[in-house]
Amino acid sequence: MSKAATPWLPLWPVRYKPLADELLSSWLIRLSHGMGLKVQTFCNLEFGNQRQVWNRDIDRFGPSWLIERLSQRTGTPLEVAHRTSLRAYDGILYRRFKSNGVLPWVLRLKMYHRTWLGHGLMFCPGCLAEDKEPYFRRRWRLALNTVCSRHRCMLLDCCPVCQAGVGFTRTDLGQPGQEDFMGQNVCHACGFDLRQAVAPPPGCLDEEAAAWLNQLWTEFEAGDFVPDLIEQLTVFHMICSLLTRRNRALHLAEYLGDRLGVEHPLTLQSWTPLETRSVDERHQLLQMAAWLMVDLPGRLGEARRAHAIRFNHLLRDFDEVPEGYRRIALSLQGGKAPAGEGFGAEHGREEHQDHDRLT
Ligand SMILES: [Zn+2]
Ligand SMILES: [Zn+2]
16 A cells, blocks of 8 residues: 555545445445445546546455545545455465456456456345345455355355346446436346345255365454465465366366266366356365365375376466475375375474475
């Protein structure tokens, strides 16, 4: 965040503060509507035509000029305003922010002419129904998340009536003459009230894998950002990548589908990154990867012996491989798995006896 002095600007008459875990874009929309303006009109008045707000993913990029202005005009501490952007996850969910391509664990909006084509934003009907004023959460942009931990239901990533992606910014964009602002709970395409949607209970492929995932999410949500969490998330993301990568000799997703009794693995239907997939696909994929994570050396070793994966797949094309994972990968070079060792916080720090011998 820039510390440069900015000219004094008066407070807005409406000074809503961000709600719990609220996304920057959601906050901006509430402020616009609170002042009786369409969000585009409001942004043009406030930022001029030079600053384009809605042709990029402002939640991912978290432009400092926007966050600083909202902070200043609403009397919100800059730190609180900054936390509405996904940039607050820098160094927590991923090691380094990047402006192009896939940002690990951050769902892609797939924007096209200000229209959001993908499944990049999710919602929980129960959470929206409980809100005094429905709003969108930061955690609904995370690929790691598929379940509402409050309502124990699947999150939804499109309108159940018309299947349009939920994009609250479109609620009042490009609709001239509209007098009343629709709430963020209304589907922009068909007008369905998303609070009325039915969210099914989450499916479970394996109890241990589900418990592992739940533990990871609980640690993450609690904000206990222990140093090992980024390492764990990095390795977990690498395993997810192995499941979605196109390679003729790599059959890990098929193998896991067989092992876990998945009749029609959604993960096999296309070879796209986790961050552009539907919530149902991710839910299945995360559980398959979590099943491996429960005993990474043992289960990767089994997969290797079953010819579902080769040693060279384990490290190829990955940057900054965590040391704990590298040791596991190298230990599988000769086809053996170190017995009884899971991947986790403690193990990442341990000296692995076999390391020198196998390298
Ligand atoms: Zn909920
Ligand atoms: Zn709809």
